[in-house]
Amino acid sequence: MAPLLELRGLGVTFGGLTAVDSLDLTVDEHEIVSLIGPNGAGKTTVLNLITGATRPDRGQVLLGGENLVGLAPHRITQRGIARTFQSLRLFLNMTVKENVMAAEYGRTHATIVEQMLQLPRARREEREIHAFAEERLAFFGERLMGYRWNQPAYSLSYANRRRLEIARATATRPRVLLLDEPAAGMNPVETHEIAELIGKLRDDGGYTILLIEHDMHVVETISDRVVALDHGVKIAEGSFDEVATDPRVVEAYLGTKATVTK
Amino acid sequence: MSAPAPTPGAEPATSPQIGVDEWVRRSGERIVGPAGALGALRRAAERTPWYVLLAVFVGLVSAIPELTSNQYIIGVAADTMLYVLLAVGLNVAVGWAGLLDLGYIAFYGFAAYLYAELSSGHYNLHWPTWQSVPLVIAATILLGFVLALPSRRLSGDYLAIVTLFFLEIFNNFTNNGYAWNWLGFGATHNITGGPTGLTNVDPFRVFGHELTNRPTDYLWVATGGFAVIAVLLTFVNRSRTGRAWRALRDDPLAAELMGMPVKWLMLLAVAVGAGVAGFAGTVNAAYYQGVFPTTFYFPLLITIYVMAILGGAGSLGGVAVGAIVVNVLLEVLRTPNHARWVFYAAVLIGLLAKVRPWRLLAGVLAGLVAFGVVVNQVVGAVWPRGVHGAIAMGPTSFTTHGFFATCLRHWLVLPAHTYEASNYQIGNYAFVLTIALVLACTAATGWKRWVLLVPTIWGAALAWETTLIEQAPTVRPLLLGVILIVLMATRPAGLFGKTRVEVV
Numbered sequence: 001m002a003p004l005l006e007l008r009g010l011g012v013t014f015g016g017l018t019a020v021d022s023l024d025l026t027v028d029e030h031e032i033v034s035l036i037g038p039n040g041a042g043k044t045t046v047l048n049l050i051t052g053a054t055r056p057d058r059g060q061v062l063l064g065g066e067n068l069v070g071l072a073p074h075r076i077t078q079r080g081i082a083r084t085f086q087s088l089r090l091f092l093n094m095t096v097k098e099n100v101m102a103a104e105y106g107r108t109h110a111t112i113v114e115q116m117l118q119l120p121r122a123r124r125e126e127r128e129i130h131a132f133a134e135e136r137l138a139f140f141g142e143r144l145m146g147y148r149w150n151q152p153a154y155s156l157s158y159a160n161r162r163r164l165e166i167a168r169a170t171a172t173r174p175r176v177l178l179l180d181e182p183a184a185g186m187n188p189v190e191t192h193e194i195a196e197l198i199g200k201l202r203d204d205g206g207y208t209i210l211l212i213e214h215d216m217h218v219v220e221t222i223s224d225r226v227v228a229l230d231h232g233v234k235i236a237e238g239s240f241d242e243v244a245t246d247p248r249v250v251e252a253y254l255g256t257k258a259t260v261t262k
Numbered sequence: 263m264s265a266p267a268p269t270p271g272a273e274p275a276t277s278p279q280i281g282v283d284e285w286v287r288r289s290g291e292r293i294v295g296p297a298g299a300l301g302a303l304r305r306a307a308e309r310t311p312w313y314v315l316l317a318v319f320v321g322l323v324s325a326i327p328e329l330t331s332n333q334y335i336i337g338v339a340a341d342t343m344l345y346v347l348l349a350v351g352l353n354v355a356v357g358w359a360g361l362l363d364l365g366y367i368a369f370y371g372f373a374a375y376l377y378a379e380l381s382s383g384h385y386n387l388h389w390p391t392w393q394s395v396p397l398v399i400a401a402t403i404l405l406g407f408v409l410a411l412p413s414r415r416l417s418g419d420y421l422a423i424v425t426l427f428f429l430e431i432f433n434n435f436t437n438n439g440y441a442w443n444w445l446g447f448g449a450t451h452n453i454t455g456g457p458t459g460l461t462n463v464d465p466f467r468v469f470g471h472e473l474t475n476r477p478t479d480y481l482w483v484a485t486g487g488f489a490v491i492a493v494l495l496t497f498v499n500r501s502r503t504g505r506a507w508r509a510l511r512d513d514p515l516a517a518e519l520m521g522m523p524v525k526w527l528m529l530l531a532v533a534v535g536a537g538v539a540g541f542a543g544t545v546n547a548a549y550y551q552g553v554f555p556t557t558f559y560f561p562l563l564i565t566i567y568v569m570a571i572l573g574g575a576g577s578l579g580g581v582a583v584g585a586i587v588v589n590v591l592l593e594v595l596r597t598p599n600h601a602r603w604v605f606y607a608a609v610l611i612g613l614l615a616k617v618r619p620w621r622l623l624a625g626v627l628a629g630l631v632a633f634g635v636v637v638n639q640v641v642g643a644v645w646p647r648g649v650h651g652a653i654a655m656g657p658t659s660f661t662t663h664g665f666f667a668t669c670l671r672h673w674l675v676l677p678a679h680t681y682e683a684s685n686y687q688i689g690n691y692a693f694v695l696t697i698a699l700v701l702a703c704t705a706a707t708g709w710k711r712w713v714l715l716v717p718t719i720w721g722a723a724l725a726w727e728t729t730l731i732e733q734a735p736t737v738r739p740l741l742l743g744v745i746l747i748v749l750m751a752t753r754p755a756g757l758f759g760k761t762r763v764e765v766v
Contacts, residue, residue, distance in 0.1 A: 074519070089516035091513060092513075092763050092764075093760070103521060106521025110502065
């Protein structure tokens, strides 16, 4: 079976710095792939290249065989790729529910004139948007429900903001979810919950997931496959155990054994 | 205002589970809104459905000509409704989509000129209203798209500067368009009438009935237009496009990555705002029977921005209220009669609201009286003519024989012939002195500030009585500045705006 998401020879250079260098990566349907690597390895840049936020200099991004390079970011999202952000980027002054509803823009079609006159299509879509947003929020249990719907996003706790970002991303109805450090800044209990949630997103939601994560327990628990990056180059790929024991990965994280010179 | 602590007895016996329990669920009930009359008004407004508020407002404004036959008041109401329309249109781009569009007035002017071209003797075109108004609105929307197109990649400061250029180009064109030719080829045409503008513009004609009963008819036209536009815009604001605009305002990059076509949404916001300005422009041209380039200068833009900011950019009802407050205030300043009341009332209310405890307030008031009287006596002893000014203008209680006038004459230093000979010399000194004192006040801390406040208010009153009260054009920008400063200090989100958070 052809992979759902495939990166072929993807590369980008910022000034003199090659941030990502001829990266090949595949993610199969319903697979959870983790991207690991030390800080500055180019992991977030890879997500930026896939979503079109940064335009690659070389290579291709294929979603179900279609090349996405050169498309505007919102078109790429509409094709079925959605992401969350490492440094949260919610629409802070909108309510929790509106955050999710806003992300359905790309899946609805009523023109501004239809909205002004509240013509049937605009009204029907609006009902669907409400229903779908409520369903998305219900996915996270009680956390984002009830009175929270009408509270501004800035009033949420850090962990709930991370959940809301995931809810918002899934509201674009993606096939592939890109999660940028979903467990960053969470306490051990919340980290455990997030790991369970990511599994549930795949199993119940049917999403294909590519995630960046530093917490190795999360990576170990949920990943089908792990890819390690360093200096924009793929240095290892395989199961968690294979990658974790790979000498190049150990070297990238810990450095080579110091040779004492006098 | 701090929320009162919940009564201990009302707490459930079990330990509260933060985040999921009854206590959190009912948190909304414990939120204490802003206190005072304004807060009560806000809470009442929030409870009432928007269409009820709109109907009440439109009903009240439309009834003004029935309640009074004073043409001046009806005229002010018609002007105010034009400002309301402009502020509501500006709110689309600025308040909802968060685009700093400084070219907005060019759309207003363009529509006014286009209507005038189509409905005057200038080209001898007299299009029927039902054709010209829709065409002008459509053309203005198109112009909005065209002007926003080159600036769609810009944001923030860059967008502001580029759109400001468009306004300058428009002003240049209207002023110099009486001798227009294509890059120096061919004959020159008179397109815009130049500095004198276009006159003898047709009134609106509705169902064969000419709207010549100014200003009543145009108050009704503007109010009816506002009702329709408010409904259309509210529907948009509650639909996908409105949400996308707000998302774009909060975080354009995240909006783009969540599937929203940010550049298209920017074009759309500018164009919709332009459409509203387009309607206002046609009303303006038909109401004043002419268009003049000076109407569409930068000060108008600033005034409308102040209206939007005062009311609370982002809230349609808020900016409408802002437009009403600002325009009525500016109108009041035109007549010294009214302006004088406003000035002393504002000073007194400001002191009452901000000076606590009451002992301090009493001290400041007593200091004010004593300071003025002493200065008056000293100056009177040294230079008798210096305190012989007669107050010959204002309401009866303020003129020479009135009680307030006597008080003022013994409190301030009004030289003889202050008003009669337009002797602004002392006023200019007082003005500079007041500015220096205000600066000193901002620098001072503790009791020194309260001591300095006394001569500052006295100096302001002196500058007011001797110069500013007669010079509405000077007071206008001063008033707008004071409104903005006071607002920044007390309610940065505007009267009806929601407090916004940039980064948490």
